[in-house]
Structures are given as structure tokens and as C-alpha cells.
Amino acid sequence: MFERPDSGERAVLVHINFPEGADEEDLHEFTELVNSAGAVRVATITGTRRKPEPRLFVGQGKAEEILAAVRRHDADVVIFNHSLSPSQERNLERLLSCRVLARTGLILDIFAQRARSFEGKLQVELAQLKHLSTRLVRGWTHLERQKGGIGLRGPGETQLESDRRMLNARIKVINHRLEKVERQRDQGRRSRRRAAVPTVSLVGYTNAGKSTLFNALSGANAYAADKLFATLDPTLRRVDVQGVGPLVLADTVGFIRHLPHDLVAAFRATLEETRKADLLLHVIDSCDEDRHARIDQVNAVLEEIGAGQVPQIRVFNKIDLGDDQPRIEFDADGHVSQVWVSAVTGAGLDLLAEALTEHFQGSQVRGWLQLPPVAGGTRSALYNIGQVLSERVDEDGSWWLEICMAQRNIDKLIRESSGKCTFHPAKSADFVAGAAQAS
Numbered sequence: 001m002f003e004r005p006d007s008g009e010r011a012v013l014v015h016i017n018f019p020e021g022a023d024e025e026d027l028h029e030f031t032e033l034v035n036s037a038g039a040v041r042v043a044t045i046t047g048t049r050r051k052p053e054p055r056l057f058v059g060q061g062k063a064e065e066i067l068a069a070v071r072r073h074d075a076d077v078v079i080f081n082h083s084l085s086p087s088q089e090r091n092l093e094r095l096l097s098c099r100v101l102a103r104t105g106l107i108l109d110i111f112a113q114r115a116r117s118f119e120g121k122l123q124v125e126l127a128q129l130k131h132l133s134t135r136l137v138r139g140w141t142h143l144e145r146q147k148g149g150i151g152l153r154g155p156g157e158t159q160l161e162s163d164r165r166m167l168n169a170r171i172k173v174i175n176h177r178l179e180k181v182e183r184q185r186d187q188g189r190r191s192r193r194r195a196a197v198p199t200v201s202l203v204g205y206t207n208a209g210k211s212t213l214f215n216a217l218s219g220a221n222a223y224a225a226d227k228l229f230a231t232l233d234p235t236l237r238r239v240d241v242q243g244v245g246p247l248v249l250a251d252t253v254g255f256i257r258h259l260p261h262d263l264v265a266a267f268r269a270t271l272e273e274t275r276k277a278d279l280l281l282h283v284i285d286s287c288d289e290d291r292h293a294r295i296d297q298v299n300a301v302l303e304e305i306g307a308g309q310v311p312q313i314r315v316f317n318k319i320d321l322g323d324d325q326p327r328i329e330f331d332a333d334g335h336v337s338q339v340w341v342s343a344v345t346g347a348g349l350d351l352l353a354e355a356l357t358e359h360f361q362g363s364q365v366r367g368w369l370q371l372p373p374v375a376g377g378t379r380s381a382l383y384n385i386g387q388v389l390s391e392r393v394d395e396d397g398s399w400w401l402e403i404c405m406a407q408r409n410i411d412k413l414i415r416e417s418s419g420k421c422t423f424h425p426a427k428s429a430d431f432v433a434g435a436a437q438a439s
Contacts, residue, residue, distance in 0.1 A: 011039040012069045015081045016058060017048045026257065026290070030081040030103070032207070037110050042073035056095070057088045063095060070096050077101055086135040104131060107256070119181045126174045133167055185272065197238075198360060199248045201274045201310075203302065204283035205294040206254030209317040213283055213343035214251040217352070236273075241353055244360045245387060245405065250277065255301045271305045279359060280312035281352075286340065287321045313355055314338045320345045328355055335359070365410060367425035371399040375417060 011034060015027045027046070034041055047062050056063045057080065066078060077099040078092065084102040092100040101109075108128050115121045202210045218237035235251045250273045274280065282298065284291055295314070302308050319326065319342045326348030329338040336355040341348030366389075371379055379399055382388050389402040403410075414421050 009039045009076045010042045010073060012066060012073065012075045012078045013041055013044045013081065014058070014066060014078060015044065015046050016052075016062075017046070018051065019048065027081065029257065033103075033106055033110065034079060037106055038113070039077065039079070042075055043069040045069060052082075055088070056091055057082065057084055063092070067096050070098055079103075079106055089135065119178070122174050122178055122181070126171065126178065129167055129171050129174070133164070133171075182272070197246050197248055198244075198278040199250060199273070199276065200279045200281060200356070201250040201252055201277035202281050202283055203252060203274055203298060203307075203312075204254060205285070205288075205298055206256050208254065208283045208285045208288075208294075209343050210254060210283045211251055213281075213315065213317060213341070214249060216343045216346060216349060218249050240384070241356050241360075244357050247356070250274070255298050257297050271307075274302070275305055275307040275310070277307070277310055279356075280307065280310050282312045282314045284314055284316050285318055286316040286324055287318050311359070313359065315352065316340045317343055319347065326351055365425055366404040367402070367423055369401045369403050369410070369413070370422045370424065371401065372420050373397045373399075375399070375421060378413065378417065378421065 013030065013034060015030060027044075031041065031044075045062070045066050047058065049058070053059055058066070069075065070078060075098060078096055079101045081103055083104055084092070084100070089100050089102065108124070108131060111124045112128065115124045202214055204210050214235065214237070218239050237249050237251075239247050239249050241247055252271070252274055280302070282295070284295060288294060299308065302310070313336055316324065316338060319340050324340050326342075327340050328336060328351050329340075331337040336358050339348060339352045339355050341352055343349075369382075373396075379388075379401065382401060382403060387403045387405055389404060391402070392400040394400060410423050414423060
């Protein structure tokens with residue numbers, strides 16, 4: 001076993017190209033992952049193979065090249081930009097005499113550093129334990145079978161069996177706790193549905209600027225940094241959009257190429273916010289040369305978690321770093337499909353608000369709400385969220401407010417007023433005059 005230093009790990013990176021494979025990884029993204037983990041890159045070993053070598057993943061000659069780099073730079077860890085089998089990790093560690101980490105282990109390590117909430121820490125620990133469970137085989141070959149006490153002497157339980165039993169017990173405990181957290185989250189979602197408050201979830205490739213955009217839209221102070229997986233724990237904020245009313249905005253963990261399945265399974269409660277959302281804002285780095293591939297990778301993860309059918313608007317962020325201008329683009333059916341913004345400078349955020357209004361107004365009803373003189377609080381609330389298009393007052397002192405709202409919100413207003421408010425659907429302003437005269 002190799003102990004991890006407290007800080008400043010010196011890492012040798014290994015990136016092998018497989019021209020005939022469909023799972024080729026990105027070297028630049030790999031380097032950013034290593035930097036996000038806090039390691040110090042001292043050397044990068046690259047190469048090309050037709051397929052992985054069963055014993056060492058790389059050939060014997062490349063393995064000796066890696067060993068020379070480890071000795072020359074006194075490296076603490078060798079990190080592969082690929083998935084390694086447990087036997088390959090053990091064989092490489094035996095040869096290199098240092099820790100060997102695969103891409104999945106690297107991502108898990110970053111998540112472990114970023115987790116802040118109780119739920120996030122549980123989810124990361126669950127993913128780590130599931131990953132570790134596949135790497136216990138022959139992990140304790142230096143220990144023989146444990147012996148029993150007096151009168152109980154026998155082969156006993158192997159250290160491997162003991163470790164597997166304790167690991168499975170811990171996984172069971174974590175799953176139980178996460179189920180409790182998931183029930184609490186589901187209660188919150190049901191409350192929002194009863195209150196007819198739509199949920200808009202920010203999704204996208206990691207480091208696309210989701211948290212910065214989230215802060216700009218909601219006025220929150222969520223952590224944002226120019227690094228991969230800066231945000232791990234989900235954050236929810238209520239925002240008021242003119243013409244729409246209150247929305248719940250959710251900032252979620254960023255996606256990445258070949259996101260480990262253990263992470264997807266462990267973060268099912270968090271990703272449920274995305275699956276149950278009414279709208280996805282797919283945030284994209286407009287200056288990323290591989291943005292089209294990133295879009296496909298995010299959509300693949302959305303399909304995997306069951307959110308592929310949720311409506312989405314693509315938000316091209318970071319236009320301040322390029323030559324693009326703020327704008328809204330529509331699809332062939334006249335619906336908003338893309339918005340170009342800068343979360344840092346605020347350019348185009350007004351267009352994004354218009355896009356949200358355009359999207360949700362498709363399910364809204366326009367007409368006149370009649371309020372009695374005692375309903376001044378309701379009138380004030382409607383003005384605060386920008387729902388009032390015009391207003392008239394009849395001879396009885398009742399307010400007639402022209403509004404455009406979702407039918408469920410109108411029904412809620414009438415229900416909470418105990419029937420004192422009435423709503424009259426209308427398409428023209430002439431209705432209010434006739435209605436006021438009739439009253």
C-alpha cells in the first residue's frame with residue numbers, strides 16, 4: 001500500500017491514443033482534471049497503441065519509460081487518462097513502486113475534495129466504496145488467514161472477506177441515509193408542484209460557467225472558479241421572472257466525458273432535480289473548440305439519467321471572450337432554442353429572461369382578474385412579480401387587472417382568496433370596459 005502525501009503530489013501523467021477506438025480521451029481535459037485535483041504535473045508520457053495490453057495496459061517498453069520518469073522526477077503517483085482493471089493497477093504499482101491512479105479514481109478524488117454538504121459527502125463516499133469494492137481482490141496477500149480463539153481454532157476469515165463484509169455494511173448504511181435525504185428532496189419537489197412553481201435546472205459540461213450564470217440570475221453567492229467540478233453540491237434559489245412569476249433555479253454538478261457510472265448511481269438524488277425539472281438551461285462554453293462534442297456528451301448523460309425528454313434551451317456563455325454578440329435564436333417552430341450571453345459582464349441576460357418568459361408563456365392564460373378592495377396585498381404581489389399588464393377600477397372600487405399567468409397560478413389565487421377573486425379570460429382590452437359597466 002502507498003500512503004498519500006499531505007499535499008503537493010508530484011504526478012506523472014500517461015495518455016495513450018487508440019486510433020481505432022471510440023473512447024479516446026482528451027489530453028487537455030485530462031491535464032485540467034489533474035490540476036483541479038491539486039497534483040503537480042512533472043512529466044507527461046504519451047504514446048499510441050492499437051489496443052490496451054492485458055497485463056500493464058501499456059507495452060513493456062512504455063512501462064519502462066514511465067518508470068524512468070518516476071525515478072527521474074521522484075514522482076508520488078502515476079495517473080492514467082484511461083480506465084484500468086484492478087489487476088493492471090496492481091501490476092503497474094508493483095513495477096513502478098508508487099501509487100497508480102486511473103481516470104475514474106482521479107474524478108472521485110476531485111469530488112471528494114469538493115463535497116461540502118452532508119448529502120454530497122455521502123454520495124462521494126458511496127461512489128468511492130463501490131469503486132474500491134472491485135479492487136479488493138488480492139489486496140491483502142501479505143496476510144494469512146486469521147486464527148480463532150481457544151476452542152475455535154480453524155481457517156477463520158480471510159482479511160479480504162473481512163474487508164468485503166465491512167465495506168458492504170458501510171454501503172448499506174450510506175444507501176439508507178441517502179434514501180432518507182431523497183425522501184426529503186421529494187417532499188420539497190411536491191411542495192413546489194403544489195405551489196405551481198416551475199423548476200429550471202442549469203446543466204452543462206463542467207467549467208462551462210453554470211455557477212457564474214446561476215449567481216448572475218439569482219443574486220446568490222454560490223462558489224464559482226475556473227476549474228473542473230468547482231461546484232458539486234446542488235444549490236436551489238427562487239427567482240422572479242417578469243411575465244412568469246416565481247421560478248426555482250437549480251445549479252447542479254457539471255458533466256464530463258465518460259462520467260463514471262458509480263458517480264451517476266451515487267448522485268441519483270441530486271440528478272433527480274434535473275430529471276424532474278420543467279426546463280433545462282444547457283450552458284455551453286461558446287469559446288470551446290470542442291463545444292459540439294461537449295453538447296453531445298451532456299445530452300448522452302441526460303439520456304442516461306432519464307432527463308433526455310425535458311425541454312431545454314441552449315445558453316452559449318462566455319461571449320465576452322470571443323466575437324459573438326448577445327442574441328436569441330429560434331427553431332423552425334418559432335420556439336426559443338439558443339441564447340448567447342456573458343454571465344461575467346451581464347450581456348444578454350435580459351434576453352435570457354425574455355427566453356424564459358417566451359417559454360413559459362406558452363402555457364399561460366391572458367385575461368382580467370377582478371379583485372375586491374380588500375385584496376390590496378394580492379394586487380401588490382402581482383405588481384412585484386411583473387404580472388400586471390394594465391389596470392382599471394370600476395365604480396365599486398374593485399380592481400380589474402389584466403394579467404398573463406399560468407392557469408394553475410390563477411386557480412391558486414382564486415382558491416387562496418376564498419372565491420373573492422374572479423378571473424375572466426379575454427383577448428382584447430375591450431372586455432374590461434364591458435365587464436366594469438356590467439358590474
